[in-house]
Amino acid sequence: MINIMKHMVLDEKMSEENDILMTGEKKPEGSKLMEQKVYRVMKGAGAANITVGVITLVVGIVTGILLIVTGGRLLSEKSKILF
16 A cells, blocks of 8 residues: 555656646646655654554563563562561
8 A cells, every 4th residue: 555655646647637626726836746745754754653663562572571570580589588
């Protein structure tokens, strides 16, 4: 789906139907360029969000494992503690 959107946005031979606004007027020539910029920014933001999400997921899993291991060690060596 991303390839289709990329192809639609970056293709310079956009059809006339895409260039006509709801009012019946043609889009200004610079609006195609602005749409391309917007889609590039959106793509970058989406990639950054996925990256941050994966990193957060990995850090959370590793932290949980470390907490479980440390807690198990404390419980197993509880009898060795003298007060």
